[in-house]
Each structure stands twice: as C-alpha cells, then as structure tokens.
Amino acid sequence: MIEGFGIHSFRLVNAAGESTFVKFHWRPKLGLQSTIWDEAVKIAGADPDFHRRDMFESISAGDFPEWDLAVQLFSQEEADTFPFDHLDATKLIQEELVPLQVIGRMVLNRWPDNFFAETEQVAFCPSHVVPGIDFSNDPLLQGRLFSYLDTQLSRLGSPNFHQIPVNAPQCPFANHQRDGHMQMAQPTGRVAYEPNTLAMDSPREQPKTGFRSAAVDETGAKGRIRAESFADHYSQARQFYISQTDYEQAHLASALVFELSKLEHPHIRAAMVGHLRNIEENLAQRVAFGLGMDDLPQAPTPAVAVQVLAPSPALQLIGKMKDTLEGRAIGILVADGSDAASIDAAKKAATVAGAKVKLVAAKIGEVKLADGSLLKVDAQLAGTPSVLFDAVAIILSNEAAALLGKEAAAIDFVRDAFGHLKAVGIDKGGEALLKAAGIEPDSGVVVIEDNVGSFIAAAKTRQWSREVGVRSLA
Numbered sequence: 224m225i226e227g228f229g230i231h232s233f234r235l236v237n238a239a240g241e242s243t244f245v246k247f248h249w250r251p252k253l254g255l256q257s258t259i260w261d262e263a264v265k266i267a268g269a270d271p272d273f274h275r276r277d278m279f280e281s282i283s284a285g286d287f288p289e290w291d292l293a294v295q296l297f298s299q300e301e302a303d304t305f306p307f308d309h310l311d312a313t314k315l316i317q318e319e320l321v322p323l324q325v326i327g328r329m330v331l332n333r334w335p336d337n338f339f340a341e342t343e344q345v346a347f348c349p350s351h352v353v354p355g356i357d358f359s360n361d362p363l364l365q366g367r368l369f370s371y372l373d374t375q376l377s378r379l380g381s382p383n384f385h386q387i388p389v390n391a392p393q394c395p396f397a398n399h400q401r402d403g404h405m406q407m408a409q410p411t412g413r414v415a416y417e418p419n420t421l422a423m424d425s426p427r428e429q430p431k432t433g434f435r436s437a438a439v440d441e442t443g444a445k446g447r448i449r450a451e452s453f454a455d456h457y458s459q460a461r462q463f464y465i466s467q468t469d470y471e472q473a474h475l476a477s478a479l480v481f482e483l484s485k486l487e488h489p490h491i492r493a494a495m496v497g498h499l500r501n502i503e504e505n506l507a508q509r510v511a512f513g514l515g516m517d518d519l520p521q522a523p524t525p526a527v528a529v530q531v532l533a534p535s536p537a538l539q540l541i542g543k544m545k546d547t548l549e550g551r552a553i554g555i556l557v558a559d560g561s562d563a564a565s566i567d568a569a570k571k572a573a574t575v576a577g578a579k580v581k582l583v584a585a586k587i588g589e590v591k592l593a594d595g596s597l598l599k600v601d602a603q604l605a606g607t608p609s610v611l612f613d614a615v616a617i618i619l620s621n622e623a624a625a626l627l628g629k630e631a632a633a634i635d636f637v638r639d640a641f642g643h644l645k646a647v648g649i650d651k652g653g654e655a656l657l658k659a660a661g662i663e664p665d666s667g668v669v670v671i672e673d674n675v676g677s678f679i680a681a682a683k684t685r686q687w688s689r690e691v692g693v694r695s696l697a
Contacts, residue, residue, distance in 0.1 A: 224251035224253050224254070224255065224256070224288065224290075224550060225251065225255075226248070226249065226250060226251060226255060227248070227249040227290075228246065228247065228248040228249065228315075229246060229247045229248075230312040230313075230315075230363075231246075231312060231349070231359070231361045231363065231364040231367075232244050232245070232246055232309050232310055232359045232361055232364075233245050233246075233247070233352075233356055233357065233358060233359060233364075234356070234357040234358065234359055234437050235294075235296070235355060235356060235357075236355055236356070236357050236435070236436075236437045237355075240435075240437065241437075242357060242437035243296050243297065243298055244296070244297050244298070244299070244302060244309065244359065245294050245295065245296055245356075246294065246295040246309075246316060247292070247293075247294055248292070248293040248294070248295070248323055249290040249291070249292060249293075249329065250290060250291045250293055250323070250325075251288070251289070251290050251291075252289040252290065252291060252328075253288075253289075253545060253547060253549050253550045254543060254544055254545030254547070255540055255543050255544055255545075256540075256544055256551070256613075257540055258610075258643075259474065259643055259644070260474065260477065260478060260481060261642070261643070261694075262610050262639075262643045265608065265610045265639065266610045266611065269606075269607075269608050269610060269611065270611060273611060277552070278331070279334055280579065281550065281579075282331060282332065282333065282334050283334070284579070286549070286550065286577075286579075287330050287331055287332045288330070288331045288550070289328060289329065289330045289331075290328065290329045291325045291327070291328050292325070292326055292327035292328060292329060293323040293324060293325045293326065294323070294324055294326055295316055295318075295321040295322070295323055295324075296321070296324065297309075297316070297321050301321070305320065306452075306458070306530055306532065307452045307455065307458070307459065308449075308450035308452045308453060310359060310360055310361040310362070310450070311361075311449075311450070311452065311453045312361060312363040312364070313453075313456075313459075314452075314459055315459065317462075317535040317537065317538070318535070318537035319533075319535055319536075319537060340388065340389060341388075341389050342389075344379060344384075344387050344389055344390070345389045345390060346375040346378070346379060346384050346385070346387075346390050347371070348371045348372050348375060349364065349367050349368055349371055350368040350369075350371065350372055351385075352434065353434075354432060354433055354434050354435070357435075357436050357437045358436075362449065380404065380405070381403065381404040381405035382400070382403045382404070383400070383403055383404065383405045383406050383407065384405075386405070386406075386407045386408065397426040398426055399414075399415045399416055399417060399425070399426060400415075401415045412425060451527060452527065454526040454527045455525075455526075455527040455529070455530070456525070456526075457498075457501040457502050457525055457529045458529050458530040458532055459532070460502045461501075461502045461503050461529065461531075461532070462532040462533075462534065462535060462538075463535075463538055464502060464503050464506055465503065465534050466534040466535045466536060466537075466538040466539060467538070467539055467540075468539060468541050468542060470541060470687050470690065471539065471540060471541055472506070473509075473690075473696040473697065474696065475506070476506055476509040476510055476513065476696070476697035477513065477696045477697040479495075479499070479506075479510045479513075479697070480509075480510055480513030480514060480697045483495055483496075483510065483514060484513075484514060492514055492516075493516070493520040494520070494523075496510055496511050496514070496516065496519065496520050497519075497520040497521055497522045497523055498522070498523065500519065500520075500522035501522050501523065501525055501529055507519060507522075509697040510697060512697065513697040541685075541687070544684065546683050546684070547576075547577060547683060548573065548576040548577050548578040548613070548679065548682060548683055549576075549577030549578070550577070551577075551578050551579070551613040551614075551682075552578060552579045552580070552581065552611070552612050552613055553569075553573045553578045553579070553580050553581075553612055553613065553614050553615065553616065553682060554580075554581050554582075554583050554602075554607065554609060554611065554612035554614075554615045554616070555569055555570065555580060555581070555582050555583065555615070555616045555617075555618060556583050556584070556604070556615065556616070556617045556618070556619065556627075556633070556636060556637075556653075557582055557583070557584050557590055557592075557598065557600065557618055557619070558584055558585060558590055558619050558620070558623035558626075558627065559590050559591045559592075559620070559623060560591070560592070560593050560619070560620030560622055560623050560652075561590065561592055561593065561598075561618045561619055561620060561623065561652070562592070562593050562618060562620075562650060563592040563593065563594050563596055563598070565618045565650050565671055565672060566582075566592070566598070566618050568671065568675045569616045569618065569648060569671055569675055569678070570582075572675045572676065572678075572679050573679060573682070576679050576682075576683075578613070578682070581601040581602050581607070581612070582598065582599075582600045582601045582602070583600065583601070583602045583603070583604055583607050583636075584600040584602075584603070584604060585603070585604045585605075585627065585630065585632075585633070586600075586603060587600060587602070587603045588600065593620065604630070604632045604633060604636065605632045608632070608635060608636060608639060609635075609636045609637070609639045609640035609643070609645070610639055610643065612640070612645070613645065613682065614640075614645050614646040614647070614648070614678075614681070614682035615636070615637070615640045615645060615646075615647055615648070616647070616648035616649070616653070616671060616678065617637060617647065617648065617649050617650070617652070617653030617656055617657070618648075618649075618650050618652065618653060618671065619650070619652030619653055619655070619656060620652050621651060621652050621655055623652060624652040624653070624655035624656045624659070625655070625659075627656055627659075628655070628656055628659030628660075633656065634656075634659065634660045637656055637657055637660045637662060638660050638661075638662065641657075641660075641662050641668075641689075641693065642693045642694070643685075644667070644685040644686045644687060644689050644690055644693075645667070645682075645685065645686070646667050646668075646669065646678060646681035646682040646684075646686065647664075647667065647668045647669070648668075648669050648670075648671040648675070648678040648682075649664075649668060649669070649670060649671065650670070650671055650672055653671075654670075665686065665688075665689055665692075666681075666686070667681050667686035667689060669681055
C-alpha cells in the first residue's frame with residue numbers, strides 16, 4: 224500500500240481563534256511494501272492496471288483498504304527551532320521531531336458506480352477548506368490557491384463545477400454565486416451579495432461557524448521574503464540517504480545509475496554526481512563507479528552550509544514493513560498431475576494469513592490433479608508473471624515440471640520470483656523446475672510438503688540476504 228502526505232503547512236484554528244500549524248498524513252493500516260526496480264518495470268509491461276485491479280479485487284472481496292489520518296501539530300515557537308523553514312515545500316518534518324497523531328481514518332468500501340461521474344470529474348482545490356482550517360504563508364501553497372481553481376475552470380468548463388454530484392457538499396450550503404455556464408440551481412431574488420437589506424432570507428456570513436482566518440501577527444516582509452534555508456538543497460537529502468538500511472541505500476544508488484546512464488551528455492552526468500557529493504560522498508562514489516567514471520567531478524559550492532542532521536529511522540521503508548500477508552497475493556503454479564493435498568494446504572494457509580491466492584497454469588480452464596479431480600485455475604501463465612505476486616508456490620508433477628522446463632514463461636516465472644527476492648514454496652516437481660531454471664535454493668525456498676507454515680512465514684517479507692547473489696547493485 225502507499226502512504227500519502229501533504230507537502231504544505233496549513234493551520235488549524237479553534238473556537239477561540241487560536242491557531243497551530245498542521246501537516247496532514249495518510250498512513251495505510253497494512254503498512255508499507257514496495258517493489259524493486261526490475262520488478263516495477265516488468266509489472267508495468269505485464270499489467271498496467273495491476274494496482275487498480277488489486278484495489279478492485281480487494282474491495283470486491285470485502286478486504287477494504289484503510290488509512291489512518293494523522294497530523295503533525297506544532298506552534299510558531301516550535302517551528303522557529305527547526306533547522307529548516309517548514310514553509311519550504313521541499314522540506315519534511317521528521318517524525319522524531321514532531322510525532323504523528325492519528326485523528327481519523329478513511330476506508331474505501333465500494334468501487335465507483337460510474338467511473339467518469341465519480342472519478343474523472345472530481346475536483347480538488349486547496350482553496351476549498353472547511354471552517355477550522357486556514358492557510359499558511361507557504362509560497363507554493365499561496366500559488367496553488369489560485370492556480371488549482373483556474374485548472375478546474377479549464378478542465379471542467381464551468382465555474383459551477385462544485386455542483387457536479389461528486390464535488391457537491393453533502394451538508395446544506397448556500398452562497399451568492401449565480402448563473403454562469405452549467406448552473407444547475409435556480410437562484411431567486413434580486414440580490415447576489417451580502418450584506419443586503421432586500422432579502423433577509425439570503426445567505427449570511429456566519430462568524431461563529433463559517434470560515435475565518437487566524438489572527439496572526441505577520442509583517443509584509445515576513446510574508447514575502449523566503450528564509451535562507453530555502454536554498455538548502457542537500458541537508459534533508461543527506462538525512463534521507465543515511466536513514467535508510469544498507470539494502471535501501473544500494474537500491475537508491477542503483478536507481479540513480481539507472482536514470483543517469485540514459486543521459487546523452489557526459490557533462491550533465493558529471494554535474495549530477497557533483498551534486499551527490501554534497502549529499503553523501505559514499506553515494507557519489509557508488510554512482511560514479513556505476514557510470515564508469517574514473518574520477519569524481521567537483522562538487523558545486525552549496526548556497527547554504529550543509530547541516531549534519533541525525534538519521535531518521537521513520538524515513539525507512541523496509542524498517543516500517545509489517546509482518547503480515549494481509550492485502551498481499553500468492554500465486555500457485557499448477558498443472559495436470561499436481562498434488563491436490565499440497566495445493567489445498569498452501570491455499571488454506573495463505574488464506575488464513577490474509578493473502579489472496581491465484582492458481583496459475585499454462586492454459587486457462589481446468590487442470591486434472593493427481594487424484595483425478597478437476598481444479599479450476601484463475602490465470603494463464605504467459606499473461607500472469609510472478610511479478611504480480613508477493614510470493615509463489617510451485618506444485619507440479621515431475622512430468623509437468625519437465626514440460627514446463629521447456630517453456631520460457633515458466634522459467635521466467637520462477638527466475639523472476641527468485642530474483643525479486645520472494646519466498647518460493649516447492650514440492651518435488653517444483654524443485655525440478657527450479658533446477659531447470661538454474662536456481663540454487665536458499666532459506667527462502669521452502670518445501671511445502673514438510674512445513675507450509677515456514678513458507679507462509681517467509682512469504683511475509685523479502686529475502687534481502689539473497690540479493691547479493693542475484694544482482695550487482697551500486
């Protein structure tokens with residue numbers, strides 16, 4: 224699942240007019256998990272709708288995706304102690320500095336009845352806030368307060384886009400906006416303003432319940448001059464890098480090599496590596512080596528001195544993954560002659576652990592198991608590669624393994640699962656297919672007949688220690 228957080232600081236205003244700064248966060252209840260680079264590239268090719276399909280299937284099955292709404296709250300006095308300006312949208316506030324407080328949740332418990340009406344026409348404007356929320360002097364936010372409204376006017380073609388059902392408030396509301404293209408209501412009366420003396424029943428300002436801005440003593444200069452720390456482009460980047468695990472640092476360096484190797488001009492590659500030296504010398508060296516550079520380029524002079532910020536473990540991904548299979552998927556590769564008991568045991572154990580299970584075979588339809596029973600499969604092998612699963616099980620007869628050992632799709636299925644550091648459950652036939660693929664089993668390859676519980680435990684995480692044997696990272 225994915226985590227979301229706003230880059231802007233807003234204000235919360237209480238009934239007494241007192242305000243505090245706030246940053247909003249959405250935290251998935253199932254925790255975080257990501258894909259590695261090669262896996263993401265292959266998923267995009269195999270099934271561009273993979274994530275949308277996964278959400279659809281989860282909602283349809285009643286496994287509703289859920290997020291906690293959390294906030295970071297801090298005063299101006301606390302903000303003054305930060306080693307950066309929180310109004311700089313390129314900076315984040317570490318959780319160790321200001322902890323997150325959960326105040327609500329969001330559950331996606333149905334799919335849109337009409338995708339166009341409920342999704343394509345939705346209009347988000349940061350200028351549209353409820354009473355109790357106010358804006359800060361964040362310069363990027365101030366620009367967006369204007370530009371997003373203009374965007375919706377152009378995209379939806381009318382100043383009355385707020386009357387489209389997906390955008391309309393669910394509580395009673397009224398304003399003096401009249402007519403215009405696509406006006407759905409029929410405003411009556413002679414006035415379109417407030418205050419007025421001609422229509423006492425027209426909408427009125429509500430000082431107690433309506434929107435009001437916080438009374439904050441801010442000079443014009445303060446609102447218009449960016450803090451010097453806005454020019455600090457390296458400190459938080461360095462903190463992010465040193466906060467990651469060794470595995471994550473290797474993937475970050477390799478991702479930079481992957482992207483920078485596509486640049487045509489060597490001097491641009493050199494310039495980027497020079498910037499990396501201001502972030503972390505080790506990172507620059509790793510990327511330079513990956514790009515085939517003999518010497519490190521000169522680092523540009525920072526506009527602001529780079530700060531040495533303490534590592535923030537909250538910035539990790541691997542360190543925050545939950546030990547669970549809920550919301551994840553396991554693929555079981557089967558064929559004619561597969562063992563019914565092994566399939567049933569793996570499927571039941573995965574389902575009890577909260578995972579979705581799909582049976583994959585060379586052909587769609589049914590396979591005839593060793594006991595003579597017919598088993599309906601969910602997906603066809605060539606169109607359902609292992610990149611679409613969090614772990615796989617290979618349950619085959621020796622005869623089926625010999626046949627699939629000659630199929631590129633089957634070899635890719637097991638090679639990619641192993642190369643993407645996933646747990647692999649096998650029986651005797653599965654072991655034969657791994658051998659045909661040239662795979663030397665490790666602790667993440669589990670014989671299901673002996674202990675299906677060990678396979679489920681291994682399926683909950685990546686086999687990170689395997690990576691050194693399957694790919695070279697920067």
